[in-house]
Amino acid sequence: MTVRQLGLPELTETCVRLGVPGVGLWREPVQAYGTEAAAKLVRDAGLVVTTLCRGGFLTAIDPARRAEALADNRAAVDEAAVLGTDTLVLVSGGLPEGSKDLHGARERIAEALGELAPYAAERGVRLAIEPLHPMFASDRCVVSTLDQALDLAERFPADQVGVAVDTYHIWWDDRAPAAVVRAAERIFTFQLADWTTPLPAGVLNGRGQLGDGAINLRAWRERVDAAGYSGPIEVELFNDDLWQRDGVELLTEVAERYVRHAL
Amino acid sequence: MTVRQLGLPELTETCVRLGVPGVGLWREPVQAYGTEAAAKLVRDAGLVVTTLCRGGFLTAIDPARRAEALADNRAAVDEAAVLGTDTLVLVSGGLPEGSKDLHGARERIAEALGELAPYAAERGVRLAIEPLHPMFASDRCVVSTLDQALDLAERFPADQVGVAVDTYHIWWDDRAPAAVVRAAERIFTFQLADWTTPLPAGVLNGRGQLGDGAINLRAWRERVDAAGYSGPIEVELFNDDLWQRDGVELLTEVAERYVRHAL
Numbered sequence: 001m002t003v004r005q006l007g008l009p010e011l012t013e014t015c016v017r018l019g020v021p022g023v024g025l026w027r028e029p030v031q032a033y034g035t036e037a038a039a040k041l042v043r044d045a046g047l048v049v050t051t052l053c054r055g056g057f058l059t060a061i062d063p064a065r066r067a068e069a070l071a072d073n074r075a076a077v078d079e080a081a082v083l084g085t086d087t088l089v090l091v092s093g094g095l096p097e098g099s100k101d102l103h104g105a106r107e108r109i110a111e112a113l114g115e116l117a118p119y120a121a122e123r124g125v126r127l128a129i130e131p132l133h134p135m136f137a138s139d140r141c142v143v144s145t146l147d148q149a150l151d152l153a154e155r156f157p158a159d160q161v162g163v164a165v166d167t168y169h170i171w172w173d174d175r176a177p178a179a180v181v182r183a184a185e186r187i188f189t190f191q192l193a194d195w196t197t198p199l200p201a202g203v204l205n206g207r208g209q210l211g212d213g214a215i216n217l218r219a220w221r222e223r224v225d226a227a228g229y230s231g232p233i234e235v236e237l238f239n240d241d242l243w244q245r246d247g248v249e250l251l252t253e254v255a256e257r258y259v260r261h262a263l
Numbered sequence: 264m265t266v267r268q269l270g271l272p273e274l275t276e277t278c279v280r281l282g283v284p285g286v287g288l289w290r291e292p293v294q295a296y297g298t299e300a301a302a303k304l305v306r307d308a309g310l311v312v313t314t315l316c317r318g319g320f321l322t323a324i325d326p327a328r329r330a331e332a333l334a335d336n337r338a339a340v341d342e343a344a345v346l347g348t349d350t351l352v353l354v355s356g357g358l359p360e361g362s363k364d365l366h367g368a369r370e371r372i373a374e375a376l377g378e379l380a381p382y383a384a385e386r387g388v389r390l391a392i393e394p395l396h397p398m399f400a401s402d403r404c405v406v407s408t409l410d411q412a413l414d415l416a417e418r419f420p421a422d423q424v425g426v427a428v429d430t431y432h433i434w435w436d437d438r439a440p441a442a443v444v445r446a447a448e449r450i451f452t453f454q455l456a457d458w459t460t461p462l463p464a465g466v467l468n469g470r471g472q473l474g475d476g477a478i479n480l481r482a483w484r485e486r487v488d489a490a491g492y493s494g495p496i497e498v499e500l501f502n503d504d505l506w507q508r509d510g511v512e513l514l515t516e517v518a519e520r521y522v523r524h525a526l
Contacts, residue, residue, distance in 0.1 A: 135397070137435035138477035172400035173397070173408075198402075201464040
């Protein structure tokens, strides 16, 4: 998503040229390209699919909507399996229209995970609950802290349900360093983005290029390392300004920034 | 600030007519009107000044800027004393330019409070640390949760330094209900605003009218009640759309919404 302006062939080609060994994919461009074809393209390029983003949105109260969400998540698991990634990232979902009950929404996520986790495990896919910044609590994700994500994940086996640790969402939280220790083997992916202000309207597409913002990225990488994480590190920037730029140039810059600020 | 379109005379007159017994004031309009004159106006109307907003911005590293901030906060304490309110609300400040050290910034706030709290106490003024929503952590307030505010406040006597509990900033936090219990007699003011989306650019002026958003305001009022708080309840809406409306009409609506959603 960092370089959404690139098609999948150009993306994989540029990753290979830059020495980037893996890529996290989003469902929409994969579906547009064809899941089998995308899997072959990335595999033939010698790249690993680090994660598939995203499943989730599991907070519906209405039974028909809930069933629809579960079906869509099973489809996402299937797509992850075809792509050969072991991790599906979940954005849990916000409050249903008219509801003010955060606790109830979180409990419905747990119930849904109870159905999805075994389905995913049978297909070799793990579910990574991603806490999103509290500014998304009402409309996108009622799971706002790493501890909340772990409270949910720990109800399930550690090889089935874990968390996605994204610096953008947790950097402000003085309890997050301890939560990283707590997460340990449940850290299924580690994502980097920097925090820059002012935030744009809607606050979705204002993530900062690595090094441009307030986050000590290397300190977070070292915490995740110390917790025993040795998997891929992803850079996930949603940024309207960055998306206006040439994608190859941007991906080159991201790789340089990664080395300078996080390696 | 909810009705910043009203001048102080119109504001106090409308409060009296609506049966609103007190008003929280901001420094800028008070200074523009004259602090003594504002104090007389409000007092003569039979209203209480609930709080003065705001002091704070205590995170500077540069010694000259730090001295400037302390002087400004002493001036704010003096103004609070003139207005006859016992509470000055503090917005602690963000990260200094180029800094990525949240912990260091929070420690500098504690140091500054060590100088300000006795000065304020001598003048009958208490300092209320207001945790701001984590989306303000870099540029406005490194104190992002009620627990963090209490970690700071509890270093000082309970009648000198406490917290401002504002639903807008803490509603998403599953640990905040316990923090309200912890806060107990350190709750120096309780403020209401609702959470609505999408957030506007800059995210400062998007607070929702009571009842329009995701927050169960009455549940928070009941928690604060149960913690023993019996002081004034303030409504603090920063909202560009509301500020476009007729101020008297808006204040009337706010009073109605308060009764319907929080009383």
